[in-house]
Amino acid sequence: MRWVCLLFPRLALEGALRRRADPEAPFALVDGPAQRQCIRAANRAAREQGVKPGQALGFAEALFNAPLFKAPGAAPLFKAPGAAPLSKAPNSAPENGSEPASGERLETAPFDAESVERWRRRLASWAYGFSAQVSLHYPHALVFEVASSLDLLGPWPRLEARLRSELAELGFSHRLVIAPNPAAARVLVNVHDGLAVDDAGLEPALAALRLDRAGLANIDAGQDIVQTLKRSGFQRLGELFALPRSALARRFGGGLLRHLSELRGEWPLALDYHRPTPRFSRTFEFDQPVHALAGLAFPLKRLLQELAAFLMGQDAGVERFRLTFELEDGPAQAVEIGLLAVQRDPDTLLELTRAHLERVRLAGPVMSLTLSAPRLSAYAPVRRELLEGPARQAQAWATLHQRLVARLGEPVLKPLVEYREHRPEMAVIDGAGPRARDASVGPARPGWLTPTPQRCDGDVAQLLAGPERIESGWWDGGDIRRDYYLAQWADGRHAWVWCEPGRQGWYLHGWFG
Template sequence: MLWACVVLPQLALDGVMRRRPDPDEPLALLTGTAQRRVLQTVNPAARALGLRPGQSLTAAHALVRQFATVEYDPAEVERWHRLLAAWAYRFSAQVSLKYPRVLMMEVGSSLSLFGPWPVFEARLRKELSALGFSHRIVVAPNPAAARVLANVHDGLAVTCRETLREALQRMPIDRVGLSREVATAFARMGLHTLHSVLALPRNTLARRFPAQVLQHLDALLGERALALDCYQPPDYFDLRIELNFDVESHQALLFPLKRLISDLAAFLAGRDSGVQRFAIHLEHMEGKDTLLPVGLLSAERDAAMLFELARGRLEQIQVPSPVRAVRLLARDLPRFVPTHRELFEEHPQQALPWEQLRERLRARLGDEAVNGVRAHADHRPECAWQTGNALTSGSPLSLSPRPGWLLREPVPVHESGVRILAGPERIESGWWDGGDVRRDYYLIETRSGQRAWAYQTVGEGGSLLLQGWFA
């Protein structure tokens, strides 16, 4: 097995920064009591102003007044942690949240699908950066070693046990996951690296230190299995973004909406599913939430498409009062089946897939404005096709050729030289609904080579009546 450890060193800060439209704005997360507020962490812009983690808010304001503050929320950090676990589930069936601000992924069984590790790693880094999360990634044969090596390395890939032991032996003793008391005791004994500790007799370590120390060392070397609880994605998506100011325009809501849709797409990719219906809740200071339902005719998970649909729906409503938070809730998450694509597309930069065009028209014009054509169980040509749901499709009951274009009203065929290619085909139907017809149909060809469908009423003379054209 091969385990990848993805360390998220500033998960709380990244989770807040990705909601804000201006990443260069100085920002600090606050914690502590009401009497003494302390800076939990700061972004690079705030650090450039002289702000530091652990600094009191009073001291920070003495240095600079213009910086934003957000309350540090452990529950929010847990939600981001689980969102990233849903993203990682796309690449591995074994994803663990055992360590805080860390994703453990078994990637050995995924290399055949996602390529060799350098290619796989580059993809993980690219997608994490696109999601807005800083990271360090290390690979090792067991999860305990991967976690420890990630304390001092980024990009290290250890694939065999021999190389693993060499890499671990160079680790400082205070960075190998031991408790502070045990690490301090080793340092006082003059043992500053793991190599020095492993050189001691095993029975000596067993007498002087708790049993957990040997168990941890064995887990690092892969001699003891480490039990991990694997993440299971939930059956729904529910995410909320609280805005730091009142929003009254549609344009200002697009940034948080786009971020929510992006997170939804990452969640869906991890579950290998799509979304067919979701709801956007606009929370106001006063009054009920504004509910914005978005329904699709088939399951989709493309972030750009979902955002365009949600944007179209949003632009159709009137926001009654300032919005303080935006929430996205999706429970209808059916299996996603990608649409069939041609290997070579002639004009991919100009072509818009039918599914995206259909949903965009429905979002702009309304659900009832876009319809499809489906077959109906009736032999009368004018009754055999009906408009309906844009997704509904069917096939005619008869295997006989039928024209693709029916005229609104049949017209007499006045052209001379019309040639009859097939027929007659008699159709007698409709006596039960008052639309009784008795006709003999012919496949004809005009002098210009066009093929048409014409009929003559049984028992009546006269010229043929043209009812439809063939393509």
């Protein structure tokens, strides 16, 4: 078996950044009691200004908001190590010996452990698209078995590249290791990224681990065991593998021995496997009311990316989903997005949704946006032909049809339906009527009919086929009696012409493509 472990060291921060309109603006998560809040994690823009985990919130805010006073030519008097030069707060008057502060301010949000678990479950639903055995057993990580999937998705380098690419699109940094068992993969990902070990290479890879990176803290009295081993001179996991197991069990109990056996794959690890919910619903809440649809572009893209990842894990697609706008004043406004075919590509979903929203007018300022897909549909990937031609043209027409429906609305577009009627001008109606026989059966018909027949005596250069007698309509007063021909014009075009039997004169009634 081959187990992948994905470790997400910044899951709480990156999950919070996905809900922000500008993820590049300085931002930090804070934790602790209200009187003594400190920085839990900070994004790159905040770290460049000197914000670090463990700092008091007041100190971190001072790095952005406090003006910096110094004598002309002197070094800064107040600056965090590694911080960028501070400038004076905006809209304040310049003073002698002071630097202008940065116009940015540090945005913060409280650390939410439940939100981290929600993101882990969502990522587990995404990983379900690669394996049916996905587990949330280890904190901050996912483990899933991929040996059974390599024949379809592999080899491993290709699958690894796909995993990393999709996680990058979702916006989550990660570390990744593949090993023969989940316990070994979890401890190896602490010190490696991209490591792939097989059964033969497992023991040397584990033996090189330091004791504080070997997961010993997770067993009973783990911290005491680690300290005792270090005081005894042990530094690496391989040194414990060399000791007699009976001696380890007598000195440290069965917990340590079981952990070492799990790492080697000698003790099976019972895991609870994740099963994703068959329904999708996500909400994006705004800090301030959004008054225009343009302000919904970023959250809509994020929500559709999450929907696409969820559908990939379910190996499904959607034909219909709902956008619900919670308004500042008034009842919620719902918009149904209907598709002509099952879709799950995020770019396609975004393009069609934007086209739908062009016909929507918001009833008021929006406080939150919810995307829900209560019903999933079976998804069949687009079939690719070795020799592209008619199949590619059919796909292009289906795509164009979907875009027109999204932009103009389904009632505006009506299909042309062939009616069971011999008279050409009565044989095509828009959007209703009984279906006729297959168009490939019977005489050829032009793709374009003229609104009314037009006289064309001098244009016919050659008759290629015909005549075809059409005589009908005596029962409704629209009696006709015509002989139709396939004719060629002098410039090479093919036309559908007719004449009345026994009379002179040609009439143009349609064009062939």
